[in-house]
Amino acid sequence: MRFLLVLGVALCCFFAASAFSTAHRPGKLNPNHVPSSACVDMVPVHNDSVASSDPAPYVLTPSVSQANPGDVIQVVTSGINGAKFKGLYMQARVVGAGVDAVGKFMQENEERSPAVRISSCPPGEKNAVSYISRTGIETITIDWRVPENLPEGMHNVYFRATFLESFSRFWVNVDSEPIFISSDGHQKH
Template sequence: MCILEAVAASCMQSLITRKMESLSVSVLVAMLSLVAGSPIPDDPNRLISFAVTTEAPTTPLADVHQNLSSVCQSMLPSHNNSLPQNSDAPYKVSASPVKVARGGQVTVELAGLDDVQFRGLFVQARNGNDEPVGRFLSSDDKHVTLTNCGKGTNNAVSYISYDPISQFSFRWLAPEEATTVRFRATVVKSFSEFWFGVESGPVVVED
C-alpha cells in the first residue's frame, strides 16, 4: 500500500511540474512578444465577442450574446484594443434578389474569397440615413443571435463560433417603406484580426 501511495504521489508531482513548465513557456512567449513590440500570438480558443468589455470573453455563447445591442452603431467587436484591418477584406457580401417588394425576403450570404474562414459576423441592412432597417429571420443554428437595434426589431444578426467556417447565409425581410439598403458586415477571422464595413451592392426595396 505504501509503495502504491508513493508511486501515485510521484506521478502527481511529475504532472504538476509539466503543467508549470508549460505555463512558464506561455508566459515567456507573451513577455518576449511584448518586449519585441510584436502582438501576442492569437489563441484560437478565445471566443469572439460583440459585447462591451475590456476582458477577453470566457463565458458561454449565450452569455456573450446578451450585450450585442451595445455595438449597434459601431459594429465593432470588443477585443481589448484590437483595431480593424486596413487591407482589403478577403470576404464578400452578396444579396439576392437585388430588387424586392416591401416586406419581401432577401437571402444574404457572406463568403470567404478562396475559402478564407471566419469565426464571427455582425450584419445589418443600412439605409441612406445609415440606419439599420428591415428584420432578419430566426435560424435553427445555435451560433446565430438576432438583436434589436434602436427602435427596430431583429434588425441586426450575429454569428459567433469557436469553429471557423467559410460561408454563411441569413434571411432578411425588407421594411414596409421603399428604400435602398446595403448589407454591412463586420467579419472576424480571429480574436485580433477582423474587417469592418464589408458591404454588399445596393438592394432596392420597391413600392
C-alpha cells in the first residue's frame, strides 16, 4: 500500500513537472496572438507594460507614393540601424477618417512566413496583419491591396503599426508617409 502511495505521488510530480516545462519551452507561439480588442488603439495587453516614449527605432516604407484602387503594394517594415523586432501589428487607415482599418492584406503574407497572421477588424475583413516570433528580425515585407471604395473625398491612406522589441518594450502609432489613392483610377501628377 505504501508503495502505491509513493508511486502515485511520484507520478503526480512527474506530470506536473512535464506540464510546467512544456508550457515554458520555446517553440511555436499562439497563431491567434492579437486579440480583436487591439483593433482600435493597437496597444498590446502585456500586464502593466506601457508603450515606450522614446522615438521608435522602426519605420514603415510603402513601395509607392501613389496607387489606384485594387492595386497591390508592398510595405517594408524595418528596424533603423539594425534594430530588431519580435512583434508587429499593422493596419492601413484613411487620413482624417478615424480608426477603421481599410484595404486587405494578402494571403501570400501568411504563405511566405508562418509567423505572419492576417486578421479582421470590423467592419472590414483581412484588414490587419501581425507578426510574432521568439527571434527578432530586422525587416519583413507585407503585401496589401488598395480598397476599391474609399470614403467620399478621402484619397490618402497611411500605415500604422505597433512594434514589439520584447514583451515589455514596444512602440505604438508608428506611421508611414501617406499614399495618394486615385479616385478615378489615374495617378496624380
